[in-house]
Amino acid sequence: MGDGTSVNSDGPEVSITGLETPDAKIKITKWLSEKGLGKASVQYKLRDWLFSRQRYWGEPIPIVHCPACGTIPVPEQDLPLRLPEMTDYTPSGSAEPPLAKAADWVNCKCPKCGGSAKRETNTMPQWAGSCWYYLRYIDPTNPEVFVAREKESYWMPVDLYVGGAEHAVLHLLYSRFWHKVLFDLGLVSTPEPFMKLVNQGMILGEDNQKMSKSRGNVINPDDVVKQYGADSFRLYEMFMGPLEMTKPWSTAGVEGVYRFLGKVWRLFIDREGRLHANIVSRVPDAAELRSLHRAIKKVTDDLEELRMNTAISALMIFVNEVSSHADHSREILEKFLLLLAPFAPHLAEELWLMLGHDKTLAYAEWPGYDAKYLVEDEVEMAILVGGKVRTKMTVPSALGEEEVKKMAVEQPRIREFLAGKTVVKIIVVPKRTVNLVVKDA
């Protein structure tokens, strides 16, 4: 794609064959507006953007002002131009930026004629850096170019950009604009810098108001980390609700995830701080496989869709299901740790090492799931009223006795039989029958 010369583009009323794209666009829009079928319009314009700032902090602008030659760019071999060390970088009180006070730095030789010249003393705005930092992150120490070509084409474009909604308009518009300029210059390989943007919701104070000093409802992450640890903080933020949603902070909620992490710890580690003796190297049983593979599927799918909160719920369900088992297949618990790692990396890594691994779990492969373990096991049960089979129902084989009883009396056919009668007793033969003993009301 891109511009080119049109071919085979002769319509009955207008032809653009042989025209370059810009001319073809003009001719088509002119024809459309003459016909009253449409008109050219500008979707949006980048407004002029004042680039200079009168402050010390900011990238210095690599321009030299020469009385003889005018404005001359600093030659490439002298880049990057660095800020001078200054003890006093406060505003000068005049219109002169603070850099004007750094006489040794300001006074220089003109790169063109060698005569006395002065450096530009304005600096760039913050956005000068934020427009392209993602490119430099790929290759941050490269002294030759802003990013090596092979690294750039390997990593770019950015798969996912998560940021506050306040970034959505200006920052993204400008960084896209810079990127498109770099693309047109052949310096980057993709026309767009970001594939997907997600605006995360704001976290409000516990009083449901925007956090602010004056309201006194600010939660300091450092305090939470100090009390509950970084994993609890991180896990709670992800567990609070859908990523895009604005939601209030709840310290009680942090307690909840903190308790969950404690439960995970106790699943692996005994009171003496050693790996539990009931973690054994054996073939996983059916119940373990079902719990694990369900968790793998849910966490994998949810991560893809950034549904961190429901992924964490799946991890909680897994831990609840296996906690009551007498012993644990080591293989099952290891895979669980890999699922936990994106959410509680410190704890997961610690337990991974305690299981005897000498390398970080970051290099371990993400576990896959087998669909055959996702199928619910079901059984058919006969329901008897007054000693005779009246109907059958299909229930999950793992359903508890009380649930089975409840389900049985709610079957429409059974409700008919129970009209005008009182249930005296219900006898459940697991996975086989439910027997309702009744008498007339």
Ligand SMILES: [Zn+2]
């Ligand atoms: Zn000069």
